[in-house]
Amino acid sequence: MATIEAAGLTRRFGELVAVDDLDLAVDHEVFGLLGPNGSGKTTTVLMLTTLLRPTSGTASVSGCDVVREAARVRERISYVPQDMAVDIKLSGRENVSFFAALYGVPGRDRVDEVLAIMDLAERADDLAGTYSGGMRRRLELAQALVHEPEALFLDEPTIGLDVAGRQAIWAHITELRRRGMTVFVTTHYMDEADHACDRVGVIAKGRLVAVDAPAVLRRQLGGERISLRVDLPATPVTVEGARLVRREDDELIYHADDAAETVPALLAGFAAAGVRVRGLEVAAPTLDDVFLALAGRQDEGGSFDYRRFRNLMRRR
Amino acid sequence: MNAVLVYFARDMRRWIRGRFNVWSALIMPAAWLIFVGLALPTRFTDSYLDFIAPGILVLTMLSAGMQGGSSLIFDKILGFLNKFLALPSPREAILYGKILFTTVRGLLQASVIMLLAVLLGATIFTPSLVAFTYLVLFVFGALLSAFSTSLALFVQDHDGYAAVNALLSMPLFFTSSALMPYDVMPPWLAAIARYNPVSWAIDLIRSFAAPPVPWTSLLALVLLALAMGAVSSLLFRRVTV
Ligand SMILES: Nc1ncnc2c1ncn2[C@@H]1O[C@H](COP(=O)(O)OP(=O)(O)OP(=O)(O)O)[C@@H](O)[C@H]1O
Ligand SMILES: [Mg+2]
Numbered sequence: 001m002a003t004i005e006a007a008g009l010t011r012r013f014g015e016l017v018a019v020d021d022l023d024l025a026v027d028h029e030v031f032g033l034l035g036p037n038g039s040g041k042t043t044t045v046l047m048l049t050t051l052l053r054p055t056s057g058t059a060s061v062s063g064c065d066v067v068r069e070a071a072r073v074r075e076r077i078s079y080v081p082q083d084m085a086v087d088i089k090l091s092g093r094e095n096v097s098f099f100a101a102l103y104g105v106p107g108r109d110r111v112d113e114v115l116a117i118m119d120l121a122e123r124a125d126d127l128a129g130t131y132s133g134g135m136r137r138r139l140e141l142a143q144a145l146v147h148e149p150e151a152l153f154l155d156e157p158t159i160g161l162d163v164a165g166r167q168a169i170w171a172h173i174t175e176l177r178r179r180g181m182t183v184f185v186t187t188h189y190m191d192e193a194d195h196a197c198d199r200v201g202v203i204a205k206g207r208l209v210a211v212d213a214p215a216v217l218r219r220q221l222g223g224e225r226i227s228l229r230v231d232l233p234a235t236p237v238t239v240e241g242a243r244l245v246r247r248e249d250d251e252l253i254y255h256a257d258d259a260a261e262t263v264p265a266l267l268a269g270f271a272a273a274g275v276r277v278r279g280l281e282v283a284a285p286t287l288d289d290v291f292l293a294l295a296g297r298q299d300e301g302g303s304f305d306y307r308r309f310r311n312l313m314r315r316r
Numbered sequence: 317m318n319a320v321l322v323y324f325a326r327d328m329r330r331w332i333r334g335r336f337n338v339w340s341a342l343i344m345p346a347a348w349l350i351f352v353g354l355a356l357p358t359r360f361t362d363s364y365l366d367f368i369a370p371g372i373l374v375l376t377m378l379s380a381g382m383q384g385g386s387s388l389i390f391d392k393i394l395g396f397l398n399k400f401l402a403l404p405s406p407r408e409a410i411l412y413g414k415i416l417f418t419t420v421r422g423l424l425q426a427s428v429i430m431l432l433a434v435l436l437g438a439t440i441f442t443p444s445l446v447a448f449t450y451l452v453l454f455v456f457g458a459l460l461s462a463f464s465t466s467l468a469l470f471v472q473d474h475d476g477y478a479a480v481n482a483l484l485s486m487p488l489f490f491t492s493s494a495l496m497p498y499d500v501m502p503p504w505l506a507a508i509a510r511y512n513p514v515s516w517a518i519d520l521i522r523s524f525a526a527p528p529v530p531w532t533s534l535l536a537l538v539l540l541a542l543a544m545g546a547v548s549s550l551l552f553r554r555v556t557v
Binding site: 012046049050051071074075077078080081082083084085087089090094097101102103104143147297 | 318319322325326329330333334394395396398399400401403405483498556
């Protein structure tokens with residue numbers, strides 16, 4: 001039995017189906033749940049951490065049901081919510097000792113240990129109010145780790161942190177996984193998920209639309225990404241074999257099955273339209289591209305079309 | 317029980333370190349003692365300060381008790397509550413810790429007000445009355461903090477809570493026997509005041525200085541506090557999960 005399991009997990013808020021029939025098994029890995037705002041990531045985590053009752057379906061952690069054996073689930077997990085909540089009028093050490101006491105972890109040794117692991121030993125006796133955002137996040141991780149959980153749930157652990165701060169958090173997460181912990185993490189940052197997660201799940205409008213290793217998803221999307229910088233104003237040209245997937249100011253991103261064939265056609269097309277192309281880059285698709293192909297349509301207002309996605313995946 | 321004390325200790329630490337908050341809550345009851353207790357010319361008593369002091373102590377407890385809900389709201393809004401609810405320690409400990417903290421904080425504030433009353437010249441506070449006052453205030457405080465934390469479970473934001481608090485606290489105080497005895501009240505006010513638990517607490521403290529003590533009022537307060545505590549934990553259990 002996997003550490004975290006969900007079967008048909010569903011949560012409604014009135015008419016809205018926030019999480020829709022989710023099936024999942026996560027075991028001794030870093031699992032990243034990716035999805036746009038409002039796609040149901042937090043709702044999923046809340047159900048798995050016994051903070052929200054599923055409307056239907058079941059979920060378990062280490063074999064304990066999140067509804068019927070909620071107290072036993074809570075003995076086995078740690079949860080760090082999306083909004084940073086540390087007591088700013090308590091010192092770092094007091095913040096951790098407080099959680100240690102509630103977890104029933106005796107003595108000061110373990111508290112000192114986790115503070116040291118999270119590189120907070122030197123500032124442990126300063127008030128948490130004087131900590132930077134990155135340090136507060138690490139303090140929350142220290143609180144969560146003080147009782148050595150079997151499964152760790154992190155909701156957007158790197159949001160609002162600078163690059164170094166994010167790297168530090170992911171390094172800690174990777175280290176935890178190496179020591180056998182199951183880590184369930186939600187995030188918006190695709191490049192981070194690509195590097196740090198063993199597997200990712202993409203959720204859109206409450207439905208899990210893909211679950212696999214980032215590399216596999218990238219390969220499944222296939223083809224190549226062609227990024228062109230053009231002088232504005234420019235109307236994107238359409239060429240056989242290339243799809244415009246994204247446009248950011250003067251950057252046009254196409255997805256093509258065969259770049260060698262389509263790049264000359266694209267360049268010729270822009271030349272014919274009188275648009276100067278200033279830069280060209282061809283690369284393998286990133287997890288961003290996968291994500292946009294899977295979940296991007298949500299922002300366009302239309303409903304996510306799973307069949308269209310499958311076709312897109314199969315086109316290779 | 318241990319978890320209750322852990323939550324209690326957290327709140328105490330945070331409260332004491334917020335130096336301004338510790339003193340600002342005392343300003344209103346102190347102003348009542350000084351500007352009303354010393355200054356108001358009254359005919360029904362020789363020492364209005366002695367008359368009003370029990371009322372102001374109960375007022376201190378009333379506003380302290382209602383602040384308990386505010387503290388829980390902040391824990392809810394800032395995400396602390398969700399963190400605590402995911403912990404293996406019994407969830408009700410969060411609630412009981414909050415009630416205990418709110419009550420103890422109120423008792424500490426009332427102690428300062430009592431000291432101030434004595435310094436201003438109040439003569440009623442004999443050692444045995446002080447002990448009895450603490451007993452009454454403890455029961456009354458537990459009742460109020462159980463009530464205010466229950467309220468906090470249903471209000472979504474702090475402004476909403478502050479509005480409900482204002483809507484309840486002042487009328488409860490003014491329709492009590494805090495400022496005048498029943499026989500000088502207009503009959504309609506006296507009728508309301510007799511059924512106001514705020515009056516029961518005040519009358520208990522006053523009666524101890526001038527017996528007989530209406531023990532049934534104390535019993536009523538204790539029962540009310542226990543009932544409110546039960547309702548509060550029931551609601552808490554219902555709302556969380
Ligand atoms: N308590 C609630 N009552 C009503 N609707 C809710 C509630 N909680 C969440 N929702 C709705 O459920 C949907 C999913 O919300 P959720 O918070 O799970 O999204 P998310 O993926 O975590 O988003 P974000 O990336 O912004 O954190 C949203 O449409 C949200 O408005
Ligand atoms: Mg979220």
